Amino acid sequence: MTGWRHSITLRLALAFALLAALVFAALGAYLSRSADAHMAELDAHELLGKLALARRVAMNETTPAALAARLGDALVGEHGVIVAVDGEKGPIFAWPDAGTARALAGAAAAIGEIPLRLELAGGEYRAVAGALHTGWGEEARVVVARDIRHHTDFLDQLRRDFWLAVLAAALLTAAVGLLVARRGLLPVRVIARTAGRISAGRLGERIPEQDVPAELAELASAFNAMLGRLEEAFRRLSDFSADLAHELRTPIHALRMQTEVALGKPRAVDEYRDLLASSLEEYERLSRIIGDMLFLAKAEHGLIFPGKEAIRLRDLCQRLVEYYGILAENVSLELRGDDVDIDGDRLMLERAIGNLLVNAIQHTPSGGRIVVAIAREAERAVIAVSNTGPPIPHDALGRIFDRFVRLNQDNEGSGLGLAITRSIVHAHRGTMAVRSGERTTEFVIRIPLRVAP
Amino acid sequence: MKILIVEDEAKTGDYLRQGLAEAGFTADLVRNGVDGMHEGLSGDHDLLILDVNLPGVDGWQVLKALRAAGRELPVLFLTARDQVEDRVKGLELGADDYLVKPFAFSELLARVRTLLRRGRVPEAETLALADLELDVRKRRATRAGRRIDLTAKEFALLELFLRRQGEVLSRSFIASQVWDMNFASDTNVVEVAIRRLRAKVDDDFAPKLIHTLRGMGYVMEIR
Numbered sequence: 150m151t152g153w154r155h156s157i158t159l160r161l162a163l164a165f166a167l168l169a170a171l172v173f174a175a176l177g178a179y180l181s182r183s184a185d186a187h188m189a190e191l192d193a194h195e196l197l198g199k200l201a202l203a204r205r206v207a208m209n210e211t212t213p214a215a216l217a218a219r220l221g222d223a224l225v226g227e228h229g230v231i232v233a234v235d236g237e238k239g240p241i242f243a244w245p246d247a248g249t250a251r252a253l254a255g256a257a258a259a260i261g262e263i264p265l266r267l268e269l270a271g272g273e274y275r276a277v278a279g280a281l282h283t284g285w286g287e288e289a290r291v292v293v294a295r296d297i298r299h300h301t302d303f304l305d306q307l308r309r310d311f312w313l314a315v316l317a318a319a320l321l322t323a324a325v326g327l328l329v330a331r332r333g334l335l336p337v338r339v340i341a342r343t344a345g346r347i348s349a350g351r352l353g354e355r356i357p358e359q360d361v362p363a364e365l366a367e368l369a370s371a372f373n374a375m376l377g378r379l380e381e382a383f384r385r386l387s388d389f390s391a392d393l394a395h396e397l398r399t400p401i402h403a404l405r406m407q408t409e410v411a412l413g414k415p416r417a418v419d420e421y422r423d424l425l426a427s428s429l430e431e432y433e434r435l436s437r438i439i440g441d442m443l444f445l446a447k448a449e450h451g452l453i454f455p456g457k458e459a460i461r462l463r464d465l466c467q468r469l470v471e472y473y474g475i476l477a478e479n480v481s482l483e484l485r486g487d488d489v490d491i492d493g494d495r496l497m498l499e500r501a502i503g504n505l506l507v508n509a510i511q512h513t514p515s516g517g518r519i520v521v522a523i524a525r526e527a528e529r530a531v532i533a534v535s536n537t538g539p540p541i542p543h544d545a546l547g548r549i550f551d552r553f554v555r556l557n558q559d560n561e562g563s564g565l566g567l568a569i570t571r572s573i574v575h576a577h578r579g580t581m582a583v584r585s586g587e588r589t590t591e592f593v594i595r596i597p598l599r600v601a602p
Numbered sequence: 603m604k605i606l607i608v609e610d611e612a613k614t615g616d617y618l619r620q621g622l623a624e625a626g627f628t629a630d631l632v633r634n635g636v637d638g639m640h641e642g643l644s645g646d647h648d649l650l651i652l653d654v655n656l657p658g659v660d661g662w663q664v665l666k667a668l669r670a671a672g673r674e675l676p677v678l679f680l681t682a683r684d685q686v687e688d689r690v691k692g693l694e695l696g697a698d699d700y701l702v703k704p705f706a707f708s709e710l711l712a713r714v715r716t717l718l719r720r721g722r723v724p725e726a727e728t729l730a731l732a733d734l735e736l737d738v739r740k741r742r743a744t745r746a747g748r749r750i751d752l753t754a755k756e757f758a759l760l761e762l763f764l765r766r767q768g769e770v771l772s773r774s775f776i777a778s779q780v781w782d783m784n785f786a787s788d789t790n791v792v793e794v795a796i797r798r799l800r801a802k803v804d805d806d807f808a809p810k811l812i813h814t815l816r817g818m819g820y821v822m823e824i825r
Contacts, residue, residue, distance in 0.1 A: 422816075423816065425817070426815075426816035426817030426818070427816070427817065428817075429817035429818070430816075430817050433706070433817075434788065436704045437788055440704075454687070456690070468781065468782060468783075471755065471781065472777070472781040472783055472791055473789070473791060475791050475794050475795050475798075476789060476790070476791055476794060496784055496785055499783065499784075499785060500785045503783075503785075503787065507787075507789055563788065
């Protein structure tokens with residue numbers, strides 16, 4: 150598996166384990182210290198008790214032998230306690246045996262009434278020492294020690310057990326952490342699997358957003374939205390290619406048929422001439438479609454850079470109306486409005502508005518009326534081309550600016566005119582709208598006004 | 603009239619040369635910028651047709667070199683890119699006209715003739731063909747002595763035909779000359795306009811003067 154270092158699951162599990170180990174270790178250290186202190190306190194209590202006992206006994210006895218006997222009686226049954234009493238003239242008492250007690254007494258110089266921990270003959274002891282006033286008037290010194298081996302053994306055992314517990318806890322939490330993290334990250338796997346399934350042919354896949362925890366909902370919905378955009382763009386692209394192929398195939402097929410049939414038998418020169426002329430017309434049409442498609446493709450990628458000259462919209466529309474008006478037989482064509490100036494590309498704007506005019510002329514029934522109205526609206530120039538005629542169906546209005554949309558099946562045009570118009574308007578930072586009512590249809594272009602130089 | 607063609611595309615170049623030769627010009631073809639520069643500077647051509655998209659030394663460099671050397675022959679440049687920058691750049695560098703590929707050959711021919719004629723012959727004020735007469739200054743047209751009423755655009759169209767007698771005029775050239783419409787349009791505005799002009803100028807008279815060349819355009823001549 151690549152990137153163990155980057156595995157969230159592993160990192161979470163390790164973090165859990167480390168945390169558990171730290172908590173347990175701290176707890177263990179605290180407990181061990183308090184057990185230690187508690188033991189020391191118990192020992193001190195006992196040692197000081199024995200010291201007090203020795204002092205009281207010593208006070209009441211009148212001979213060293215009596216004192217030794219009393220102390221011996223008092224200490225019967227005590228294990229691990231060492232007592233040594235030294236008088237001015239030598240040892241008076243030693244418990245449990247002379248050897249151990251002497252060894253202790255030898256080390257006793259440093260010992261005081263505060264319990265001291267010391268090692269002696271391989272054993273561990275805690276000891277106190279003090280002066281002793283005997284009943285016969287001799288000043289003696291007593292050392293009381295306690296073998297604390299079983300205490301330290303116990304504490305050592307406790308610590309060992311505890312470290313094992315820490316280790317076990319760390320392992321357990323790591324395992325649990327691993328499990329929890331895996332489960333928690335399951336939706337991420339689902340997202341990854343979904344992403345893995347997506348290919349050009351399967352852009353319809355989506356992450357089920359309702360199953361995703363709140364933290365990942367944003368990611369899932371962003372992911373789904375991205376898929377949506379991709380799907381839409383991809384659909385447009387493949388539609389575009391399919392449309393283009395269709396648009397080009399049809400005339401090329403016709404050209405081919407025509408040429409094949411023509412070559413099928415010898416013909417008169419005039420027939421060949423006709424054939425070539427008709428081919429030429431098709432070539433022109435094809436090269437216009439390709440040019441238009443290229444323009445649209447460039448526009449879609451923001452590669453159309455219109456010139457910026459001062460355009461007097463009224464003059465421009467006047468010329469267009471004059472030119473295309475020739476086609477408007479039995480239809481009245483009127484130009485209205487003030488002179489409004491914009492910055493733009495004359496050729497492109499002629500083409501954009503010209504397309505609207507041609508469109509209007511083609512769709513206006515005999516006796517109808519077309520109005521080109523120029524107006525000023527806030528910071529924008531408005532060019533509205535309206536014509537009388539049957540309404541455009543509502544569902545067609547939405548895709549009227551798409552490529553190759555021909556509302557009229559027997560319409561000769563390429564179906565690119567309105568798409569080009571919109572591209573040009575957008576390249577001029579303008580907007581394009583269409584409204585179709587019962588009796589009139591209106592296309593409206595809005596383009597920012599000319600900025601005074 | 604000698605025309606130099608600088609065009610690297612083999613077929614385009616060959617057919618340009620053939621077309622121009624058949625239209626009565628002497629046409630020389632070179633296929634790269636270096637030869638173009640050399641021929642343009644040393645030759646005695648009356649017009650240069652220059653493709654701007656050449657490998658190595660491009661058309662702009664050829665144009666600059668010619669103008670820098672003081673060669674003032676008219677230059678018509680060809681560009682594949684329908685972009686404002688190209689149009690502006692070419693004209694700024696001293697070209698006289700341009701065409702965007704793909705273009706109609708008849709359009710190229712018409713523009714070549716315009717460029718060659720420019721400044722050469724003073725524009726005649728009365729034009730005539732057969733019994734059709736046009737007084738440009740008085741805006742009067744007559745045929746067989748009968749006055750013909752023409753709209754301003756019809757008059758401009760007829761004047762164009764009369765000035766270009768015998769030349770094939772493509773629809774796009776006519777649209778650009780008469781209506782100042784300079785983009786390829788797939789409408790039949792020009793056809794309709796010519797049909798109307800014919801109704802006034804040709805229908806009631808003989809011989810017919812305006813002829814249609816299918817796929818090419820129109821020509822005015824006595825056949």
